Amino acid sequence: MKVRDRWDRWEEIGAAAVFVVFDDPDLIRRTMLTDLDVGALPFDVLVDRSRGTYTRWGLTRASWSTIWLDPNVYKTYARLLRSGARLRSAGTDVLQLGGDFVLGPDGRVVLSRPQQRDDRPPVGELLRAARGSVEGGG
Amino acid sequence: MPEAPRTGELAPELSLPDLQGRATSIRDLRGRPVLVTFLRHAG
Incomplete structure (x- = not known):
């Protein structure tokens, strides 16, 4: 389940979302946003080509073995293939890690x-944190 | 290398262009909860 699939839950609590990417914007449009009208997205997609913001937010690069020896990576690929998804070529750096805040x-x-x-936290956990910040006056 | 912001800390500034080249800052979103997701590669 992706954040965009439960966007109504985010709207209910008045939350905003910002997605930060580092690949070329044309690659992003061709891969991640193929079925979406970029101008009509309810959230922001921001581009950090230098990855300076990734660094300021403490996001590092994984080692080769951390990514490719992780069985969960292969489980994810298997699940995607079973669902009919086509595997696509990777972006510029498959070792760059992301994060959710x-x-x-x-x-x-x-x-x-x-x-x-x-790895990523479940969407429900992110939603609970956002809702709690409103209810708790954060 | 800076560390990732921890719970309770003020978030670092985040100001970047969007896909259409418009400058956007999370400061403009104050007053609302905000999900900030840094994605891995686009593949």
């Missing part, structure tokens, strides 16, 4: 999950 209305971090490998 939820900020409260005051700009403070209420959830911090820099990636250690190819």
Whole structure:
């Protein structure tokens, strides 16, 4: 389940979302956003080609073995293939790690999950953190 | 190398162009909860 598939839940609590990418914008449009009208997205997609912002937010590069010796990577590929997805060529750096952060209305971090490998928190956990920041006055 | 921001800390500034080249800052989103997701590669 992706954030965009549950966008109505984010709208219910008045949340915003920002997705940061580092690949070339044309590659992003051809791969991640193929079925979407970029001008009509309900969230921002920001481009950090130099990865300076990734670095400022403490996001590192994984080792080769961390990514390619992780069985979960192959489980993910298998699940995608079973669902009919086509494997695509990778972007510029398959070792760059990402991360998920939820900020409260005051700009403070209420959830911090820099990636250690190819893992992401469940969308429900992100939603609970965002909702809690509103209900808790964060 | 800076560390990732921790729970309770003020988020670092994030100001970048969007896919259409418009400058965007998370400061403009204050007053709302914000999900900030840094993605891995586009493949």
